[in-house]
Each structure stands twice: as C-alpha cells, then as structure tokens.
Amino acid sequence: MARFTGNVCKLCRREGMKLFLKGQRCFTEKCAVHRRNYPPGEHSHRRGKISEYGIQLREKQKLKRIYGVLERQFRLYFQEAERLPGNTGANLLSLLERRLDNVVLSAGFALSRNHARQLINHGHFRVNGRKVDIASFQLRTGDEVSPAEKERPRKMVQSALEVNASMRIPNWLEISREKMTARVASLPTREDIPHPIQEQLIVELCSK
Numbered sequence: 001m002a003r004f005t006g007n008v009c010k011l012c013r014r015e016g017m018k019l020f021l022k023g024q025r026c027f028t029e030k031c032a033v034h035r036r037n038y039p040p041g042e043h044s045h046r047r048g049k050i051s052e053y054g055i056q057l058r059e060k061q062k063l064k065r066i067y068g069v070l071e072r073q074f075r076l077y078f079q080e081a082e083r084l085p086g087n088t089g090a091n092l093l094s095l096l097e098r099r100l101d102n103v104v105l106s107a108g109f110a111l112s113r114n115h116a117r118q119l120i121n122h123g124h125f126r127v128n129g130r131k132v133d134i135a136s137f138q139l140r141t142g143d144e145v146s147p148a149e150k151e152r153p154r155k156m157v158q159s160a161l162e163v164n165a166s167m168r169i170p171n172w173l174e175i176s177r178e179k180m181t182a183r184v185a186s187l188p189t190r191e192d193i194p195h196p197i198q199e200q201l202i203v204e205l206c207s208k
Contacts, residue, residue, distance in 0.1 A: 060205055066197075098140075103173065104125060125147055172188040
C-alpha cells in the first residue's frame with residue numbers, strides 16, 4: 001500500500017492549519033504550526049497571490065492529507081461519490097470518514113492515523129468478529145469494530161483510550177469504552193464532519 005513517509009508536520013505547515021496527523025501532540029506547544037506558522041521551504045515567504053486553481057488544489061490537498069490517501073486512491077473515491085445519489089462533496093467526505101482507519105482513530109482506539117493503520121495492518125482489529133487488515137475497508141451502518149481478543153492489542157487500545165479520554169466522539173458512532181467496541185450507528189452527514197474543508201471547491205476541480 002502506497003503511503004506518505006515524510007515529515008507530516010511539514011504538511012500542516014504547508015496547508016497553514018492543523019491536520020492533526022500526530023494525534024494528541026498536535027494539541028501541545030510542540031505542534032509545528034504553533035512554533036513555525038509559515039510554509040516550509042527556503043523561499044516560502046516570497047510566494048505571490050494564489051490563483052483560483054491554486055485555492056481549489058489546496059483544498060484537495062488538505063483533504064487528501066487529513067485522511068492519508070494519495071492521488072489515485074482519491075480519484076477512485078471521487079468517482080464513487082459521483083455515482084452515489086445526493087451531493088457529491090458530502091458523499092466524498094462520508095466515504096472517507098467510513099474508512100476503517102478513520103473509525104479506529106475517531107473512536108479513540110489509536111493515537112494517530114498512522115498508529116491506527118499500523119494496528120489494522122498487523123491484524124489487531126475485527127469488524128463484526130472477522131479480522132480485517134485493510135485500512136481502507138469501507139464500513140456500513142451497523143458494523144462493529146473491536147480489537148482482537150488478545151492481550152497485546154487490547155492493552156494498546158486501552159492505553160490509547162486513556163490518552164484520548166477527553167476526545168469528542170462523532171455522533172454517528174456508538175462507543176463502548178468498557179467493551180472496547182465502536183459501532184457505526186448511521187452514515188456520517190456533513191454536519192458530523194469537523195474538518196474545515198470547502199468540498200465544493202474540490203468537486204469543481206475534480207469535475208474539470
């Protein structure tokens with residue numbers, strides 16, 4: 001599976017906002033956006049006025065980086081969103097939200113998106129009781145996610161839950177911290193997605 005392996009803090013600085021790619025660290029003073037709130041690169045301060053295309057591109061890049069998907073995979077999500085009934089932008093966000101790695105992260109079972117992917121890739125999670133080791137696995141209404149019935153993964157999830165104790169849980173998920181389960185109660189709507197993304201700009205860009 002292709003993935004970005006560079007410095008993720010530079011991605012936040014490039015977009016000029018927190019993408020929360022390092023979990024709870026992003027809420028501390030160690031956050032790179034706090035310390036160096038300007039784009040990376042030697043000539044970052046010399047960049048001129050951004051064009052309409054550039055604004056649309058930046059919105060797409062933000063969304064890709066928040067969910068950790070690369071261009072080819074993003075295009076496939078967009079094509080699927082276009083086929084679904086309803087608003088294409090809202091459909092796109094809903095598809096990305098229902099990725100298994102995002103649900104594991106949103107439930108507080110992992111410390112960051114990369115941590116969630118690592119746990120999933122190592123076979124530490126179950127969907128409806130069956131092992132799933134694909135981070136992009138698409139969840140549906142009624143699906144239940146839980147760690148494997150082994151000591152090591154359950155300890156790691158318990159540790160993450162303690163760190164993420166104050167984390168806000170999305171309305172479309174039902175979480176049981178005692179049982180360590182997360183259930184998809186409903187499909188996420190646009191109002192359930194907190195990311196400051198202007199999805200209409202992405203639709204305009206990808207529809208050209």
